[in-house]
Amino acid sequence: MELKIYLNGKLVNASEAKISVYDHGLLYGDGVFEGIRSYGGLVFKLNDHIDRLFESAHTLMLTIPLTRQQLAQAVIKTLQANKLKDAYIRLVVTRGPGDLGLDPRKCKKATLFIIADKIVLYPEEVYREGMKIVTVPTPRNLPEALNPQIKSLNYLNNILAKIEAINAGVPEALMLSAHGYVAECTGDNIFIVRDGALLTPPPYAGLLKGITRACVMDLARKMKMPVREEMMTRHDLYNADECFLTGTAAEIAPIVKIDGRAIADEKPGKWTLKLMQAFHKATRLDGVRYRV
Ligand code: PMP
Secondary structure (H helix, E strand, O other): OOOEEEEOOEEEEHHHOOOOOOEHHHHHOOEEEEEEEEEOOEEOOHHHHHHHHHHHHHHOOOOOOOOHHHHHHHHHHHHHHOOOOOEEEEEEEEOOEOOOOOOHHHOOOOEEEEEEEOOOOOOHHHHHHOEEEEEOOOOOOOOOOOOOOOOEOOOHHHHHHHHHHHHOOOOEEEEEOOOOOEEEEOOOEEEEEEOOEEEEOOHHHOOOOOHHHHHHHHHHHHOOOOEEEOOOOHHHHHOOOEEEEEEOOOEEEEEEEEOOEEOOOOOOOHHHHHHHHHHHHHHHHOOEEOOO
């Protein structure tokens, strides 16, 4: 059966889900998006994702044509139409069709679409054995130029870094700020564990405030781990006891080598494994329930 896509209020077949070549989402990357997951008929952190989408849109002065509640209902309708209990959901709002100039006022109506599809994960061995990553030459966008907290459709900064990682033969990149501090990975946040404390860079380092990131920080506090947002350098990462990345799609993935330096004994760390377990439990208990 063909996938049904929610497009501007209607559910249409994927082959008929088309948008204008004049859409500024396509012409300029002018738009915002979210990646959301559902687990066993529960949409994880749906309201947090919708809030972040509204925040990104607010900064871009982009009016989302639905209320938060309507948007949540549209996500659930899309999941139900595709009979998906475990899904990856892509929620996109673009500036809509305009003319060939930049002026967003020419775009009279935002385009809103929702794709609910199956999730493609990193191979299982990444979670069992950990991942190797490298620092890439492309710095993360300057927050004072294009704030990485805006989850916009312009992902070229991240894509350049992803290409550099792939060219180096690893699946993910460590991105630094323009000043050389650790920021995040191309589509995931980064954490270290040092002396039993959980550390991650602060948003002003230039990163997306991940929803998985916030969840992992909460879970760590519940485990009585000290949790701190701190500026860090590659030296701090190389000499950490443990390292992992977090994101909606990747969940929690251990990192065991960075730029050829083994992290501790080059195995997923004990706190990382505890947090992975606690996270999986949370995804099965916590969320907006729907029936398929
Ligand atoms: N950083 C970037 C650049 C991302 O695109 C993502 C994925 N949305 C993340 C971090 C992780 O965020 P989240 O946990 O909300 O998926």
